[in-house]
Amino acid sequence: MKKIGIMTTGGDCSGLNSVIYxxxxxxxxxxxxxxxxxxxTDGLVSxxxxxxxxxxxxxxxxxxxxxxxxxxxxNNGQNNCFEKAVQSGKITQFTxxxxxxxxxxxxxxxxxxxxxxxxxxxxxTRDIYSDMQLICIPKTxxxxxxxxxxxxxxxxxxxxxxxxxxxxxLTARSHHRWFVVQSMGRKCGMLALTAGVAAGASxxxxxxxxxxxxxxxxxxKNADTDYGIIMVSEGVSxxxxxGEPATMISRKLTAAGIANRTAFPEHIQxxxxxxxxxxxxATQMATVALDAITNNETYVMTALQHDEITTVGLDKVxxxxxxxxxxxxxxxxxxxxxxDDDNPLLIxxxxxxxxxxxxx
Ligand code: F6P
Numbered sequence: 001m002k003k004i005g006i007m008t009t010g011g012d013c014s015g016l017n018s019v020i021y022x023x024x025x026x027x028x029x030x031x032x033x034x035x036x037x038x039x040x041t042d043g044l045v046s047x048x049x050x051x052x053x054x055x056x057x058x059x060x061x062x063x064x065x066x067x068x069x070x071x072x073x074x075n076n077g078q079n080n081c082f083e084k085a086v087q088s089g090k091i092t093q094f095t096x097x098x099x100x101x102x103x104x105x106x107x108x109x110x111x112x113x114x115x116x117x118x119x120x121x122x123x124x125t126r127d128i129y130s131d132m133q134l135i136c137i138p139k140t141x142x143x144x145x146x147x148x149x150x151x152x153x154x155x156x157x158x159x160x161x162x163x164x165x166x167x168x169x170l171t172a173r174s175h176h177r178w179f180v181v182q183s184m185g186r187k188c189g190m191l192a193l194t195a196g197v198a199a200g201a202s203x204x205x206x207x208x209x210x211x212x213x214x215x216x217x218x219x220x221k222n223a224d225t226d227y228g229i230i231m232v233s234e235g236v237s238x239x240x241x242x243g244e245p246a247t248m249i250s251r252k253l254t255a256a257g258i259a260n261r262t263a264f265p266e267h268i269q270x271x272x273x274x275x276x277x278x279x280x281x282a283t284q285m286a287t288v289a290l291d292a293i294t295n296n297e298t299y300v301m302t303a304l305q306h307d308e309i310t311t312v313g314l315d316k317v318x319x320x321x322x323x324x325x326x327x328x329x330x331x332x333x334x335x336x337x338x339x340d341d342d343n344p345l346l347i348x349x350x351x352x353x354x355x356x357x358x359x360x
Contacts, residue, residue, distance in 0.1 A: 002032040004293060005051065005107040009040035009074065009082075009118040013141045013153025014067035014160075014274045018282035019113050021064035024054040026290045035105065040074035040118075041082045044101040045094070051105065065279065067156070067271045082121060091125070099128045109133035109293045113152070115140040116317075119301060123314040126299060133298040135289045136314065141269055144188035144338055146320030147312045148303035152282055153270070157184070158195045160272040164265040165199035165229045172227040178202075178220065178253065178260040180230045182246035184269050187235040188338045191269070193345055196231035196354070203355035205249070207235035208339045209346070211357035213249070217256045219355040230260075284309045 006023055008016050020036065027034040034054045037043045043050035052058060063070055074081055085094035102110070109132055112122055119136050122129070138145040141157035161183055168179045181201075183192040189206020196204035202223055205211050220230070230253075236245040246262045253260045274282075285302040288309045292300055300311040339346060341359045349356050 002027075002030070002108045002293065003035070003106060004032055004109045004111065005035045005037050005105060006054070006071065006111045006113065007037040007040055007043070008069040008071050008113045008139075010115040011140070011270065012067070012069050012073050013139055013270045014156035014272050015152040015278040015282050016069040016071075016113060016139060017059075017066060018064045018274050018279045019137055019139070019152055019286055020054070020070055021059055021061065022283045022286035023111055023289065024056075024059060026286055028055070030290065030294075035107065036071045037105075039072045041098060042074035043072075044098050046101075049101045049105050064282075065274055067274065083117075086121075095125045095128050098125075099131075102128065103131065107132050109135060109298075111135050111137060111289050111293075113137045113139050115142070115151075116145045119145065119314060120318045123299065123318045126314075129298075133293055133296065134300075134314075135292050135297065135311075136301040137285050137289055138301055138303065141191055142185045142188045143190040144186060145301075145317065147317050148301070148305070150281055150304045152278060152285065154191065154194075155277045155281075156272055156275045157191055157269045158198060159275045160269050161191065161195035161265055162198040164263070164268060165195065165201065165231070168229065168263055169199070169227075172229070173225075176226045176259060178228055178230055178258060180232055180246045180250045180253070180260055180262045182232050182234055182244060182262065182264050184266070185233045185235060189233040189235065190338055192231045192233035193339055193343075193349065193356075196229070197345060197349050197352070199229055199231070201229040201231040201354060204231045204233075204349060205236045205245070205357060206233045206339060207237070209341070209357035209359055211236075211355075213238070213252050215358070216249070216355055217253065217258065220253065220258055221256070226259075 024034045035051045036054045038050040085091050138148050139152035141153045143154045172179050185191040187207050189208050192206050232246045238248045241248045250262045288302045292311050299314045303312045
């Protein structure tokens with residue numbers, strides 16, 4: 001009988017509980033014992049690993065439909081977190097402690113549900129997991145993990161952000177004004193682009209695509225309506241300006257005589273009941289993660305590729321790289337961009353008459 005662990009690390013998103021629940025069910029069906037580690041790697045730095053055996057009594061099915069992580073993700077502000085250890089140069093000490101704690105758990109395998117930061121850190125410090133199998137499941141609202149076409153939490157975030165914009169649209173109309181909505185997403189514009197199209201935004205600015213403020217203003221002035229949504233991804237930059245990109249764009253619009261307000265949906269994008277497509281992705285990724293354990297795989301991540309869930313090596317995920325910004329242009333030019341000029345949704349947005357920047 002195998003003994004496996006689950007841990008959620010990095011920022012939370014809706015869908016984590018779905019993954020945890022389905023891993024628990026699938027593992028129990030295989031006759032394995034499942035343990036949830038609380039607070040991500042923080043839960044492993046204490047003398048005794050902070051973990052609990054998961055059964056349906058502890059984690060009922062209803063939990064699998066809601067946001068947050070039953071296991072919590074750790075406290076970024078605390079001194080004992082992985083990120084702080086990296087910053088303060090105490091990484092060796094920290095990894096030693098993690099390895100020691102993990103040895104106490106006597107786990108055969110660990111499933112780490114994390115974003116690109118956690119996954120690359122896990123690969124860099126892979127020795128910690130050398131005595132067990134390590135399987136990662138990609139989660140993030142940012143959709144910035146290479147080699148997978150979907151991450152857990154993205155669809156729910158799109159739904160949350162779209163609803164936020166839908167709610168604003170009527171008040172925008174009532175006051176003949178524009179709302180500059182700033183989405184999350186770090187350096188990846190996929191969330192802004194997808195929700196922007198779904199919400200019928202008039203303009204969508206994302207880090208990957210260069211834009212021209214004058215063209216944006218012209219576009220808004222020539223629009224059919226005098227109200228609507230201008231979606232700005234948080235990774236967007238404007239040369240010579242610092243501060244929130246939505247605020248910078250809003251000031252430019254105001255200076256051009258366009259009535260507008262900013263709106264920041266913030267962590268609402270990580271909240272909300274998990275949408276069905278995220279629940280289904282969670283079920284599929286949990287199954288593939290458990291199969292990977294059966295097949296003795298290690299240092300792999302589950303991934304959606306061409307409509308199939310498979311596993312890819314963590315080395316490949318990490319070497320695929322991260323988006324990089326070019327500070328010399330408005331917007332960001334990105335290497336390894338998640339949204340490139342040929343992105344079908346970007347092309348569709350352009351065809352719909354949405355201002356998406358200067359792609360040509
Ligand atoms: O990576 C997920 C994310 O929600 C980003 O989109 C956002 O920039 C960041 O995390 C917010 O982090 P925090 O929860 O620390 O404010």
